[in-house]
Amino acid sequence: MSAHVRSLTLKQRFSEKKCKIATSAELDGSTISRFSLQLFSFLSVSLKVKVSLLVLLHPPLLILKKQPMANEKTGPPNFPGRPAASPFAAAPPTMTPFLSAGPVVGSEASGYGASSPARFNGPSISSPPPSYVPYDVGSYQRFPTPAIPPSQPIPPSRGPPPSQPGLSPSIFPAGQQILAPSPPVSFRPQPQIPSVPMGPPPQNVPLTPSRGNVPHSSLESLFPASRPTLQPSLHGYPNVQANPTSQVPSAQSPFFAQPGGYVPPPPVAAPIGLNPREQMQHFSAVPPVGPVQGLVEEFQSLSVGSVPGAIEPGFDSKALPRPLDGDIEPKSFVEMYPLNCHPRYLRLTTSGMPNSQSLFSRWHLPLGAVVHPLAEAPDGEEVPVVNFGPMGIIRCRRCRTYVNPYVTFSDGGKKWRCNICALLNDVPGEYFAHLDANGRRTDLDQRPELSRGSVELVAPTEYMVRPPMPPLYFFLIDVSVSSVRSGMLEVVAKTIKCCLDELPGFPRTQIGFLTYDSTIHFYNMKSSLMQPQMMVVSDLEDIFVPLPDDLLVNLSESRNVVDAFLDSLPSMFQDNVNMESAFGPALKAAFMVMNQLGGKLLIFQSTLPSLGIGRLRLRGDDHRVYGTDKENALRIAEDPFYKQMAADLTKYQIGVNIYAFSDKYTDLASLGTLAKYTGGQVYYYPCFQSTIHGDRLRYELARDLTRETAWEAVLRIRCGKGVRFTNYHGHFMLRSTDLLALPAVDCDKAFAAQLSLEETLLTTQIVYFQVALLYTSSSGERRIRVHTAAAPVVSDLGEMYRRADTGAIVSLLTRLGIERTLTHKLEDARHMVQLRIVKALREYRNLHAVQHRVGGRMIYPESLKFLPLYGLALWKSTPLRGGHADAQLDERCAAGFTMMTLPVSGLLKFLYPSLIRIDEYLEKGSTKVDDFKNSSKVLPLSTESLDPGGLYIYDDGFRFIIWFGRMLPSAISFNLFGVELSGFPDLSKVILCERDNEMSRKVMGILKRLRESNPSFYQVPQVVRQAEQSRERMLLVEDQSGGSSGYVDWILQIHRQVQQSA
Amino acid sequence: MDGVILSWLLSFFLEIGLVCLIVYQLMCLADLEFDYINPYDSARRINSVIFPEFVTQGVLSFLFLVTGHWIMFLLCVPYLCYNVRMYMHRQYLVDVTEIFNMLNWEKKQRLVKLAYLVIFLFLTIFWLIYSVLEDDE
Known part of the structure; x- marks a missing residue:
């Protein structure tokens, strides 16, 4: 091998060298090697003798890094570019709302944070102002949050003002308490108020005109109009458990006896944890009257109580949250930053970036992103192609960021400011456009790269080290x-x-x-x-x-x-x-x-x-x-x-x-x-x-x-000052600290990366991320796919939790867990996953335990309600589960490799597959598959869902398991297989194929339908008869099987660990 | 007493050599981190000097042993054991595919080695001067 490599022809060596240069074209600007400096200072102190030697050996270390630009042209590759402007004309109409929203300007952009709705994934996301949320109580409880300033007025007639936590228990029912005794406990001075009234954000987040001058002093606590007069118990008093979830009285709820006369408490302001900046942000998200409304934070809880019929305390298994709808992309984030790329391309584990090291260290879940650069877009949402023609691609001089919707133009349009490194760049003459009164470029609607979060740039020859290779x-x-x-x-x-x-x-x-x-x-x-x-x-x-x-x-x-x-x-x-x-x-x-x-x-x-x-x-x-x-x-x-x-x-x-x-x-x-x-x-x-x-x-x-495959690709994720991507997880090879080499990449590959904070305190309001994939398309064109996203910087842990994205977190945790199995025992990997979940929930509990009597309840943020279950599923997934006997080694490794590349939705489906009952549909007369879609519902993955008289499809994205109940009428199996199943010796040999009868056609129709929803893999139907296969039990994530706990036990276990040092 | 001085002198040069090898490896790693060279070159360069480093260190230990500098030999033993262990487990070479993930560990390991060697160097110089002075008396 090496002999061969050594004997490479000169030409190859040449191209290899070039390769390195091309790599650096993608690189960031000049950085002095910190380490080298360190090393040098060390050496100069202790090893003066050798310094000269060092210098001789290695002159470049002393030189400030000068980034070579990628202008090494390599002769031939002048490929016919696309017709320059054509893609612009094709810009879909969906762009217009964004445009009307105005250009997002660096300094103003912070204002976008203002439009943050209070929570994610909430069932009532579309419902109006958050403060009314308690009305539509779902299957969980909501509680006031600590992040709310004490000064917040309270929605009319919902309850009295909050009292200080120390007081409230003693004066319960504290309804008559007035606000005056609760001055802000820790009113943090506000470092930066985004005072610039920014351009209107997207249509769906109406900006209030008054938000610039929302009062945020403690004076506003005297808001008379909104003073409620009556207040049911405050601070998470247990009586709020009078809601559908917890039919079981909690052991710790002495007041529960007061029957349902109480409504769940309205969002109340909690006295501490006030962050005026956030407050500002929330204001704009809601109609002007209710600054309070935006300040709602609610957590959910589960009560440990004695389940009727059970002796031991436990959770009511019906009340546990289950991701029956599969993966839900974080919508509110997209709504907040409409210029961001679609979450299918980039998902952050939390869209609230911590502003300090100390806050970062309290976020025990992975902080990072899952990137899926070539994700398949539905028709009509394809990534627009942009050709800059002879002027070349507009990039920041210093940090090499590609021009994107978040850059700001100034100086009459002659300059643009990079949103990532804040450098003022010149606008090339060909790219110049006048600014309108709002500072927006007049040609904004002609330029997808300035109005869309995802674009594909046609790269000129500077981006080639050799002629684009053929597929x-x-x-x-x-x-x-x-x-x-x-x-x-x-x-x-x-x-x-x-x-x-x-x-x-x-x-x-x-x-x-x-x-x-x-x-x-x-x-x-x-x-x-x-x-x-x-x-x-x-x-x-x-x-x-x-x-x-x-x-x-x-x-x-x-x-x-x-x-x-x-x-x-x-x-x-x-x-x-x-x-x-x-x-x-x-x-x-x-x-x-x-x-x-x-x-x-x-x-x-x-x-x-x-x-x-x-x-x-x-x-x-x-x-x-x-x-x-x-x-x-x-x-x-x-x-x-x-x-x-x-x-x-x-x-x-x-x-x-x-x-x-x-x-x-x-x-x-x-x-x-x-x-x-x-x-x-x-x-x-x-x-x-x-x-x-x-x-x-x-x-x-x-x-x-x-x-569609992208050839000879490299991927880099740039991000704003103060944060840095440090670890990457997936299938690739790192060619430099932050450059992923991908010889061939396609739409089924996703990558994950973890962030770390470089500075102890972030001063910016927003962190930008830009994913750039430079590749050769099959048609022989060099292209750069650029996805840009912005995320607000937050100073409050609760806000980070509110903005968390379970899918991305699970994806990163999975990759970390699998990587852990390569260096540690399986058991260690599983415990690592569990520990991180426990730590995260413990931190969350500590956050709320001060103001609320959480007692013995298990509390967790709405955004992370599925996290424990996915943790359990991960614990039981093929790469991590059990020991020697629980999975073949090859199977384990194969599953591990697959899961390392899966995009978020595919992974979640694999971890928590969908279980659908189909026999009722089969026996009904209707033949339309649409009816099936409407009537079928996804069931929890536990034995209770399986009726011996039923026929089920279990779909994990890689296979279908057709589960036959023992009592299923034999006519059905006869129709499907043409034979009696009971007499069949080896069910794994049974082949499901279309037969000439209604039922069989229907089943095949369903399978086809399900396959269409997941085109990456082909799912082979596999027949399992109730209780005939030992491995059947492993399929049901929520069940107890061979040494691993069931869902209820798991939650109890986590709950205990959370409480242990809470 | 010429032999003693000679042995100290020899070990002094061996230590200088070791320090050079370690510093060279550290520089390759630093270059890699700041993207002056690609991981393939970096790994190749580092791997090419790892074995010489191990051999030199072995020779140094052996020298201390045969010249009867027991204390110096004992001080050498941990380093030697570590090297032998890495060699036995075939972990002594840098892995080009994982080099970035291991970067911090590789650097730390070499910095510790460097510090260790520098202490050694001072000790050797001390003994060298000491034995020269003793010789003079």
Whole structure:
């Protein structure tokens, strides 16, 4: 390997060097190496002798970094750009509201924070002002918040003003208490009042004209009009439990006896935790009269009480929150910042950035973002393409930020201020436009890059280090006996043949094949040949490529040869009895063939690599290793060859996708490493049988080949001063501290990143994020996809919790957990997840325990109500669950690799699959699938949901499990399968296919419908009969099974831990 | 007493050599962090000097042992054990794929080594001067 690399031609070295330069084009501006300075000061003190030596060795360290610009042109690649302005004209009409909202200007932008609704995901989000929320009590309780200034007037006739927490218990019922005795306890001086009345934000968040002068002194507490006169118990007195959730009287609620005469308390101002700035922000979110209304914060609670019929105290399992609607994107955030990119591209774990280190350290959940740069957009919402033409892409001189809706123009339009680093840049002459009276550019509606959070820029030649590569697919296929027997070879050959017409990038697409068993077979596909020529290399020690060209050919030129090859491939090896697999040497050979261009390498492997370099051994079935310190070694690559190979593949822009088929151990931990560092994906088909899994392989391979792919890509996330992305999680290779190298990336890959604060105190009001993906499209155009988002900086922990996004948090926690399993025991990984949830809830409890008598109730923010359940689901997910016996090692690794790349919604579905009952629909007369959609409802994943007389579909996004109740009328199963199920020996062999009857057609219709909602994978229906499979129990996340707790126990467990040191 | 001085002199140069190797590795890491070189080059450069570093350190320990400087040898032992352990576990080379995640750890490890070596260097100089003076008397 290394010998080969060393013998690279000069040309390659040249391009390699260039590669580095291109990389730095993406880089940020000049930073002095802090570390070098440190090192130097250290050295200069203690090692004066050596300093001169150092300098000799390494002059660049002394030089301030000067960022090379990406202006190394590489000759040929002058590709015809798109017609310059065409995309603008096509700008969808949806832009107009944004435009009317006015340009968002740096200094003004802070005002956007003002429009923050108080909470996320609330069931009543669309309902008017938050202060009325208590009316529409859902299945939970709401409580006053600490973040509310004492001075806030209270909605008319809802209750008396709040009293200080210390007092209220003693004077209960404190209805008569007047406000006067409760002066602000800690009225923090307001550091920055956004005094600039900003341009009107989006239509859906009406700005109040008066918000600039909302009173925020304590005087306003004398607001007479809103003085309530009567007040039920305050501060979370237990009587508020008279609401639907907790039918059970809580043990700690002495006052509960007072029957429902009380309504849940209105939002009351809590005396401490006041933050005037926030207050300001809230004001604008609500009609002018009710400054109070915006100040509502409510948490939810669960009472520990004795469940009727149960002896031990517990939670009422019906009252526990369940994410039956699947993933919910945080809407309020989008509404607040309409110029942000859609949350499908970028989701922050909390959209309130902590303003200080101390606040950050109290946020125990991961702080970061989940980025899905190429997410598929529904029709009509495609990312607009912008071509700047000869003037080049407008970027900040210093931090290289791309021009975006949040930049501000000044000086009559001659200058623009970067929203990320605040540098004033010149506007190029061609880009100049006059400003109107509001400081907005007059051509705003012509410029998607100034009005949309997501744009795609056409990159000129400066962004190329070589001519854009053609789409290249190289297939590395195991043809040993097991591949042939399982039918894999045939399915693969046929599928590839079917997809040839749809491969992206016609007519530039290149293709090549290589097969191997104990020898390596190359195929000459030269277009002048009639039949492909096969060349066999059996020397595995010193791999060479027998033919320098013609192993990779242009598909459109050699189409006939490729067709002939794919037709004959299955028959060529049908009598092969070779059981060996020279995977490592074959991989090296493929690398040698591909490294001129890069591309996508698809590996089809059905046995354990057994010959040559990179051979692996059976190591998965040793159960004694589990529970010891060596356990994690099973889950990482055994042979350093794989890591080294992965690094080299990325370097030459080769992305690897692994398709593994074995019924025995194949060491996916090692094989998957190749995909992990090259931005690839692992597809695992345990016990592949073409009759059962053929459809799945066909679909997923076809999708892999035909989905839009971004080639030779790099991804960088820039963010404003004071914060920095430090850790990245997903499938990629880091090429510098913050540059993700992605040889091939597509719409099914998401990445996660964690933020850290660089400064102890953030002075800005808003932090901006910009995701930039520079890639070559299949059509051979260099493009940059830019997503920009803004998030307000908050100074209050409660606000962070309110703005939390469970989906993103779970996504990051999952990735952290899986990464933990690579270095620690499974148990440690699970505990890490649990601990973080517990810490977060404990902090939240501490936040509220002061003002409210939370007593024995478990409290949690509305935004995180599903977090414990997802934590439990993660605990029970394949990569983290149990020990040796609970999942095959390969299965674990495959699931781990998959979950590391899943976007948020896919992951949530995988963690908490949907369970739908279908027998009622089947027996009804209606034939329309729409009816099914309306009538079906998603059930909680517990045994109670399963009726022995029912038929259910369990859909986790990767498979369908058709669950047959024991008492299900046999007519149904007969209709579906044509046989009696009870007499069927092995249900895993049952194939569900369309039969000639109404019911079967209906079921297939449902499955089709469900598949359409998740096009990334193909879900194979799997039949399970009640209580016949031991693993059935593992499917039900909320149930207790084999050592792991059920939902109620889990909540109790978390609750106890939260209380322990609360 | 020429032998003693010679042995101190020799160990002094070995230590200088070790310090250089460690500093070189640290610089590669610093360069990587601030993006002067790519991870491939950085890992290659660091890995090329790790083995020499281990050997030099082994020779140094051996030198202390055979010249009868027991205390210095004992002080060397932790470092030696650490190196041997890393070598046995095949963790001594820098992993190019994980280099950024391990950056802080790698740096810390080398800074500790550097500090250790600097103390050693002072001790050696002290012993060197001491034995020269003793020789004079």
